[in-house]
Structures are given as structure tokens and as C-alpha cells.
Amino acid sequence: MDCSACQTACSAGAIHIEVGELPTVDKDKCNGCGECRSACYIGSVTLNLIQ
Numbered sequence: 001m002d003c004s005a006c007q008t009a010c011s012a013g014a015i016h017i018e019v020g021e022l023p024t025v026d027k028d029k030c031n032g033c034g035e036c037r038s039a040c041y042i043g044s045v046t047l048n049l050i051q
Contacts, residue, residue, distance in 0.1 A: 009039035 006023055007015040014029035015036060037045040 005039040005041065006036035006045055009035040011035060 002020075004017055007017050010030075011033070012029050012031050014026045014031075015023050016026065017023045032047065034047055037047055039045075
């Protein structure tokens with residue numbers, strides 16, 4: 001299934017999806033807001049606290 005809900009929800013533009021691949025996150029752009037997680041209707045997105 002192709003879905004881009006997380007990419008669309010990311011206001012920082014940190015998520016990139018290649019055709020037929022899983023989303024990748026640019027850690028330098030991600031601000032940790034969690035909008036991608038909220039947009040994922042199947043709960044596939046997780047956020048990890050990095051210290």
C-alpha cells in the first residue's frame with residue numbers, strides 16, 4: 001500500500017518517500033512535533049527520545 005500521510009503532515013519537510021520504499025526521516029530537519037505520528041492512521045510511526 002502506498003501512503004504519504006506522514007510526509008504530507010510534516011511541516012518541517014523532514015520526511016521523504018521513494019516510490020515503493022518506506023519513508024525516511026531527515027534527522028536534521030525533524031523538530032519532533034509528532035504530526036507524522038498523528039497523521040498515521042495505522043499507527044506505524046513511532047517517536048524516540050534521543051538524549
